Amino acid sequence: MTTNNIPTITETPDAFVVNGIVVPKMKRGQMNAYDPALIKAIGADLFFQLVSPKEPVPIPDLGFTDAEWDDMENQLRHDQ
DSSP, X not given: OOBTTBOOEEEOSSEXXXXXXXXXXXXXXXXXXXXXXXXXXXXXXHHHHHHSOSSOOOOOOOOOOHHHHHHHHHHHHHHO
């Protein structure tokens, strides 16, 4: 299956196939759970390389004013 420990990876619309092991793609906006045995079978580094987002996830504007952000920052400092 592998040559010189280089995995064979193919991609389908919904999954990656690594040396015959199907790894479902992560679906944004829903909970994703993976079997630890699957991660161990292909290796954690390769698993995260395949399923993790390729670009940073944008943080939406929460609509707070500057004064509201300042109040929250002050509250955090006070709580510490």
